[in-house]
Amino acid sequence: MKAVDPILRPRTSRLVECAGRGQIRIYVDWQVLVEAEAKSRVARALDEANLKHSVEVPDVLALVEEERAHMQAKRRKKRESEQMDWTSFHDLEDIERFEEWLNSTAGNLVQMATVARTLEGREVRLVRITDPTTPGPKKKIWIEGGIHAREWISPAVTTYLMHQVAVSPEWRDILKVTEWYFVPVANPDGYAYSFSSPRARLWRKNRSQNGPSARCKGVDLNRNWNLKWGVGASGNPCSETFKGKEPFSEPETVGLGRAMQSVRDIDVFITFHSFGQTVLYPWGWTRDPPANVKQLSRLARKFNEGVKAASGGRTEYEIGGSGPLYGLASGASDDWAYGAMQVPFSYTIELPDTGSHGFLLPESEVSRVVFETSSGMHCMIGFLTNIGPCARHAGNRSKSVGFRGFRG
Numbered sequence: 001m002k003a004v005d006p007i008l009r010p011r012t013s014r015l016v017e018c019a020g021r022g023q024i025r026i027y028v029d030w031q032v033l034v035e036a037e038a039k040s041r042v043a044r045a046l047d048e049a050n051l052k053h054s055v056e057v058p059d060v061l062a063l064v065e066e067e068r069a070h071m072q073a074k075r076r077k078k079r080e081s082e083q084m085d086w087t088s089f090h091d092l093e094d095i096e097r098f099e100e101w102l103n104s105t106a107g108n109l110v111q112m113a114t115v116a117r118t119l120e121g122r123e124v125r126l127v128r129i130t131d132p133t134t135p136g137p138k139k140k141i142w143i144e145g146g147i148h149a150r151e152w153i154s155p156a157v158t159t160y161l162m163h164q165v166a167v168s169p170e171w172r173d174i175l176k177v178t179e180w181y182f183v184p185v186a187n188p189d190g191y192a193y194s195f196s197s198p199r200a201r202l203w204r205k206n207r208s209q210n211g212p213s214a215r216c217k218g219v220d221l222n223r224n225w226n227l228k229w230g231v232g233a234s235g236n237p238c239s240e241t242f243k244g245k246e247p248f249s250e251p252e253t254v255g256l257g258r259a260m261q262s263v264r265d266i267d268v269f270i271t272f273h274s275f276g277q278t279v280l281y282p283w284g285w286t287r288d289p290p291a292n293v294k295q296l297s298r299l300a301r302k303f304n305e306g307v308k309a310a311s312g313g314r315t316e317y318e319i320g321g322s323g324p325l326y327g328l329a330s331g332a333s334d335d336w337a338y339g340a341m342q343v344p345f346s347y348t349i350e351l352p353d354t355g356s357h358g359f360l361l362p363e364s365e366v367s368r369v370v371f372e373t374s375s376g377m378h379c380m381i382g383f384l385t386n387i388g389p390c391a392r393h394a395g396n397r398s399k400s401v402g403f404r405g406f407r408g
C-alpha cells in the first residue's frame, strides 16, 4: 500500500463537483484494522459520531493461521519436486533458488547482481533479462517487487513476469527490443520477517535499528527515497510510514537508487504493491499533475485493457495520480524514478484485491492475479514497442509515445 497508513485506508471514493474548485474526491467508506480489545471502544466512538460501521473480517489472525496451515501443507508436497509455482506464496529462499534456476536454464538471457546488502546481511538482487543476440537500442524496463514486506502478491507477480519474459514464446518478439531489470524482493529483511510468525505477517517496513535505544524497528522504504522527502510521511520510528532519519538512510534504497543510476535512461519503472487494484502515476508528493499526464494515463489504460481481456472483464483497475487518489506521500520509488531519474513512464501498481482480503489475499487467487497482471504488462509493453495484439495501428506508427518536454 502506497500512500495511506496501513491500518486505515479508504475503500471507495467518488469525485464530486465543488463550486468554483472543479472536482474534489470524497472518501465514502474506510477500512480500519483494530486490536480485538479496542473493538467495542471503536464501535462506540463511531456510533457517537453517527457513522455507520460493520465488521468485515472478524479475526485477522485467524486468516493468517489459515494461510500458514495451507502453505505448510503445500510445502510438504513441493519438497519432492523443488519447483517454483504460482499457486502459493514463497519465502525468500524459494525465490532466490528460483532466480538461480532461471539463471542456469536461460543463462544467455539472464544476468544477476547484488545491489545492496541489508542490515541482517541479506542480498537485494537485481535480475537483468535481455536477448544479447539482438541489437539495440532497446526499451529499458525496471520492475520493483516486494518493497513492502507483507504485500506477498508483489514478489509473486514479479517472479512470474520474469519467468514469462525469459521463457514464454508470447514475449519473444517483445524481448528482442527490450531490456528488463527485475528486483523481485526489494526488502528482503522485512519479507523474511513477515514469514517468521503469525504476529509478523503484517509487517511492512525493513528491519532497521532506529538508534541504540529505539523501541521500534524499521523504516518504510517507500518513504525513504530522496525526492521531496518528508511530505506525508512520519518522523516517528514506531509508525508504519516512518521515513527514516534522512533520505536514503537505508542500504536497500541506496543500492537500488545507485543501480538505477548506472542503468540510466530507463523508459518504464513499475513498483508492484497491494492492495487496491489501481494504477498510480506521479506525483505522490503533490496533487499537481505531472508534465506528461496524458501519456502516463494512456499507457496505464493499456495495462488495464490487457488485464480486462485476460480476466474476461472481471478485473479492472482504477487509474490516477497517487497524490490525488491516495493522499499526499513523498519518498516513494515511483516519484524518485520519475523526478530524479526522468523515467517517462513511472507507476505504482496496487494489485488485487480491492479490500475484502486486503494484504491476506488467499493463495487460491495467486495464479489468477499473476496471469492477469502479466497480460496487462504484455499489452502495455506491446503498445510501447508496437508489437503484438496491443500494437498501435499501422497508420499511427509514426506517432511517438515517447516523452517530450520534461519538467522538474
Ligand SMILES: [Zn+2]
Pocket (backbone or CB within 6 Å): 001, 002, 148, 151, 273, 274
Ligand atoms: Zn505497498
